[in-house]
Amino acid sequence: xxxxxxxxxxxxxxxxxxxxxxxxxxxxxxxxxxxxxxxxxxxxxxxxxxxxxxxxxxxxxxxxxxxxxxxxxxxxxxxxxxxxxxxxxxxxxxxxxxxxxxxxxxxxxxxxxxxxxxxxxxxxxxxxxxxxxxxxxxxxxxxxxxxxxxxxxxxxxx
Amino acid sequence: xxxxxxxxxxxxxxxxxxxxxxxxxxxxxxxxxxxxxxxxxxxxxxxxxxxxxxxxxxxxxxxxxxxxxxxxxxxxxxxxxxxxxxxxxxxxxxxxxxxxxxxxxxxxxxxxxxxxxxxxxxxxxxxxxxxxxxxxxxxxxxxxxxxxxxxxxxxxxxxxxxxxxxxxxxxxxxxxxxxxxxxxxxxxxxxxxxxxxx
Numbered sequence: 001x002x003x004x005x006x007x008x009x010x011x012x013x014x015x016x017x018x019x020x021x022x023x024x025x026x027x028x029x030x031x032x033x034x035x036x037x038x039x040x041x042x043x044x045x046x047x048x049x050x051x052x053x054x055x056x057x058x059x060x061x062x063x064x065x066x067x068x069x070x071x072x073x074x075x076x077x078x079x080x081x082x083x084x085x086x087x088x089x090x091x092x093x094x095x096x097x098x099x100x101x102x103x104x105x106x107x108x109x110x111x112x113x114x115x116x117x118x119x120x121x122x123x124x125x126x127x128x129x130x131x132x133x134x135x136x137x138x139x140x141x142x143x144x145x146x147x148x149x150x151x152x153x154x155x156x157x158x
Numbered sequence: 159x160x161x162x163x164x165x166x167x168x169x170x171x172x173x174x175x176x177x178x179x180x181x182x183x184x185x186x187x188x189x190x191x192x193x194x195x196x197x198x199x200x201x202x203x204x205x206x207x208x209x210x211x212x213x214x215x216x217x218x219x220x221x222x223x224x225x226x227x228x229x230x231x232x233x234x235x236x237x238x239x240x241x242x243x244x245x246x247x248x249x250x251x252x253x254x255x256x257x258x259x260x261x262x263x264x265x266x267x268x269x270x271x272x273x274x275x276x277x278x279x280x281x282x283x284x285x286x287x288x289x290x291x292x293x294x295x296x297x298x299x300x301x302x303x304x305x306x307x308x309x310x311x312x313x314x315x316x317x318x319x320x321x322x323x324x325x326x327x328x329x330x331x332x333x334x335x336x337x338x339x340x341x342x343x344x345x346x347x348x349x350x351x352x353x354x355x356x
Binding site for chain 2: 025029030031032033034035037038041042044045048052065069072073075076079080083093094096105108109111112115116118119122123125126127129130131133134135136
């Protein structure tokens with residue numbers, strides 16, 4: 001797909017909107033439809049689109065393996081960390097009260113927001129990892145089994 | 159009510175057709191695309207049942223990421239299905255028996271939207287009181303009856319509230335499962351590819 005100019009330009013145009021929408025869904029998880037899981041998947045699909053069009057190695061230059069592995073761990077740690085903070089503050093595990101004891105509703109919002117961020121980070125990182133591991137070395141598509149042998153590498157505009 | 163039936167009838171027809179097409183199709187790439195159509199139709203069904211969060215998840219995960227991951231797998235394994243016998247009779251019999259048992263089971267279920275259904279009388283009030291009533295009484299106690307905050311400081315999206323607050327442990331271990339899946343994939347595929355210690 002390296003030669004397909006329209007596809008490459010449109011991809012680059014569309015990716016910022018996908019990422020912004022993903023962030024929106026994660027950060028508005030407690031206000032509207034969606035949440036960490038859906039937002040994380042949308043975020044990851046922005047990177048995966050880049051990986052499909054430009055190749056996994058190009059995508060890995062933007063989000064290296066070390067970074068995505070670390071983020072996958074950080075998300076779970078953030079979630080469990082909120083729970084552990086409650087325990088240290090003298091409440092039950094994952095009880096959000098200590099985040100703002102004077103106002104339970106706000107404490108709940110804070111807890112849910114932090115937890116959603118954790119879910120979103122982990123899901124996005126793991127989805128990127130899954131994609132890049134199962135397609136390693138086969139993308140961009142012109143080198144793969146989806147394209148017949150005699151057409152590989154030629155300049156097709158379909 | 160009749161619009162509801164008509165829309166659901168159309169959706170049921172389209173879903174049956176797309177799933178049959180997925181079964182018949184020999185080209186796996188085309189089958190994957192039709193499966194993504196199936197997921198979008200399911201998302202419409204959830205939307206029709208007012209389950210917006212489930213519809214969102216179905217569209218993002220079922221139609222989006224799983225289609226991409228399946229296509230990613232097809233890039234590795236090729237797109238032509240292996241030849242096999244057209245109809246596998248024991249499997250057919252099992253499918254018919256299971257379907258019959260499930261349909262027999264649905265006869266005992268309450269009608270759709272029945273206010274007397276157990277889900278409406280036991281679980282739903284408990285969830286709503288966990289999220290809304292608790293904060294409403296708290297807010298009234300603190301600010302008196304003239305509170306101007308529309309949501310009484312509770313979280314507007316009840317579904318997320320139940321998932322992350324009431325069932326926080328459940329969600330924590332769901333995230334742990336996703337994390338474990340990622341780690342297993344890294345251990346199985348990356349180590350082999352980069353020739354690390356096996």
